[in-house]
Amino acid sequence: MKYVSTRGNSPPLEFDQTTLAGLAPDGGLYVPEFWPSLSSEALEDLAARSYEEVASAVMAPFVGRAFAPGELERLIHEAYQAFGHAIRCPLVQLTPNLFLQELFHGPTLAFKDLALQLVGRMFDRFLTRSGQRVTIIGATSGDTGSAAIEAFKGLSSVDVFILFPHGRVSDIQRRQMTTTRAGNVHAIAVEADFDACQTLVKAMFNDHKFRREFGLAAVNSINWARILAQIVYYVFAGVALGAPRRSPVFVVPTGNFGDVYAGYAARRLGLPISQLVVATNQNDILDRVLRTGRYRMRNVIQSMSPSMDIQISSNFERVLFDAYERDGQAIAALMGQVADGGFEITPGARSWLSRYFAADSCSEQETGLEIRRTNLETGRLICPHTAVGVAVGRRVAKETSGPVVALATAHPAKFPDAVQEWSDRWPRLPQSMAGIMDAPERVLRIAPRLEDIQSIIRAESNI
Numbered sequence: 383m384k385y386v387s388t389r390g391n392s393p394p395l396e397f398d399q400t401t402l403a404g405l406a407p408d409g410g411l412y413v414p415e416f417w418p419s420l421s422s423e424a425l426e427d428l429a430a431r432s433y434e435e436v437a438s439a440v441m442a443p444f445v446g447r448a449f450a451p452g453e454l455e456r457l458i459h460e461a462y463q464a465f466g467h468a469i470r471c472p473l474v475q476l477t478p479n480l481f482l483q484e485l486f487h488g489p490t491l492a493f494k495d496l497a498l499q500l501v502g503r504m505f506d507r508f509l510t511r512s513g514q515r516v517t518i519i520g521a522t523s524g525d526t527g528s529a530a531i532e533a534f535k536g537l538s539s540v541d542v543f544i545l546f547p548h549g550r551v552s553d554i555q556r557r558q559m560t561t562t563r564a565g566n567v568h569a570i571a572v573e574a575d576f577d578a579c580q581t582l583v584k585a586m587f588n589d590h591k592f593r594r595e596f597g598l599a600a601v602n603s604i605n606w607a608r609i610l611a612q613i614v615y616y617v618f619a620g621v622a623l624g625a626p627r628r629s630p631v632f633v634v635p636t637g638n639f640g641d642v643y644a645g646y647a648a649r650r651l652g653l654p655i656s657q658l659v660v661a662t663n664q665n666d667i668l669d670r671v672l673r674t675g676r677y678r679m680r681n682v683i684q685s686m687s688p689s690m691d692i693q694i695s696s697n698f699e700r701v702l703f704d705a706y707e708r709d710g711q712a713i714a715a716l717m718g719q720v721a722d723g724g725f726e727i728t729p730g731a732r733s734w735l736s737r738y739f740a741a742d743s744c745s746e747q748e749t750g751l752e753i754r755r756t757n758l759e760t761g762r763l764i765c766p767h768t769a770v771g772v773a774v775g776r777r778v779a780k781e782t783s784g785p786v787v788a789l790a791t792a793h794p795a796k797f798p799d800a801v802q803e804w805s806d807r808w809p810r811l812p813q814s815m816a817g818i819m820d821a822p823e824r825v826l827r828i829a830p831r832l833e834d835i836q837s838i839i840r841a842e843s844n845i
């Protein structure tokens with residue numbers, strides 16, 4: 383399997399090179415050259431399998447010859463071993479036809495672990511084999527940074543620098559980034575907001591000399607390997623609920639379109655999914671573009687679901703590529719308009735998108751009331767991102783008799799203040815995290831200046 387760029391102007395790459403590259407040189411995102419297919423018989427066979435077995439069956443056609451026989455299976459096994467639930471991604475029933483899929487049993491309590499625990503091990507495998515080193519840099523609003531640090535800590539082939547907005551991540555998120563003792567990991571508090579952190583990271587990637595010298599690599603959700611690992615839990619839930627004979631609706635709280643794009647990929651593989659519902663908070667650019675065909679940026683409004691406070695939804699480009707019949711030039715032209723505030727998609731592409739996706743958004747009030755209602759009706763605490771999905775999921779579940787699965791993207795204890803405010807209960811951290819509130823923190827605090835962050839990387843990198 384080879385991977386091609388959505389902007390049509392980069393040479394196709396094998397899986398291992400795609401993983402290490404992140405973004406394509408023409409600015410596009412990598413997607414598989416074609417969609418492989420899982421037959422109905424193959425899906426039936428997966429119904430009785432473990433998460434790890436489903437993972438290797440789903441991923442095998444995508445990785446080509448990037449791994450020696452048995453190697454992918456070994457990495458998958460190691461990646462999910464430390465998860466705090468034997469099922470890995472269990473389904474919980476909330477109402478007769480509304481289910482939650484819990485994706486937060488990994489080491490940093492958000493669904494990002496499902497991808498990054500595996501992608502970290504893939505990076506290490508590919509780099510050790512070729513004798514390369516890389517410097518991973520990333521900006522985070524909280525969850526990606528902690529999951530990346532947890533996944534890459536202690537690996538000899540990488541240094542990791544994570545920029546986060548000082549004072550704007552939760553205590554747990556910050557401590558997950560600042561309390562590891564691994565020498566290859568550096569958490570950097572930037573005295574600015576998330577967008578400024580993101581701008582610094584982009585500036586470093588655009589400094590080509592610096593980029594080459596330090597072998598910069600990215601592990602944000604534009605990395606194809608992350609999407610690939612996320613396809614697995616859709617298939618796992620689908621077969622548990624009766625696929626291929628039944629086809630569930632998935633409701634996905636999303637901002638960057640990464641998670642829901644993985645659901646789309648599962649459907650292209652052959653998993654029957656009757657609809658993918660994009661659930662956004664008040665930053666509703668995805669809801670608006672799917673309803674109106676107009677992609678228009680507005681200012682980001684801070685919400686209680688900060689991991690979805692996004693106006694530039696990177697992964698949407700991947701699905702547009704298919705909606706435009708894989709016309710890379712057309713996508714490059716659309717993306718060129720983003721800097722000027724947005725673009726409008728063609729009626730043909732719009733009707734194509736509506737075959738796969740629906741969308742809905744949720745106000746802060748509705749999100750809070752859903753945290754309260756779920757607690758009162760089921761005794762469960764849910765995080766604010768999950769609450770966006772459950773609130774939208776309830777609306778969908780009323781209109782169908784089939785199963786509706788809302789993805790639970792983070793553990794409630796990661797966002798305790800919002801959960802407490804609306805449920806009057808303080809969500810307790812799992813036993814595995816006991817001690818994090820007392821561990822010593824190690825963090826560098828800087829002003830948002832490119833020279834300062836680059837000199838930190840020069841001083842601390844092992845390249």
Ligand SMILES: *Cc1c(COP(=O)(O)O)cnc(C)c1O
Nearest residue numbers: 525637638640641689767791792
């Ligand atoms: C990252 C994140 C999301 C949004 O994920 P996308 O990649 O934008 O789809 C939702 N909820 C939580 C808890 C997250 O950490």
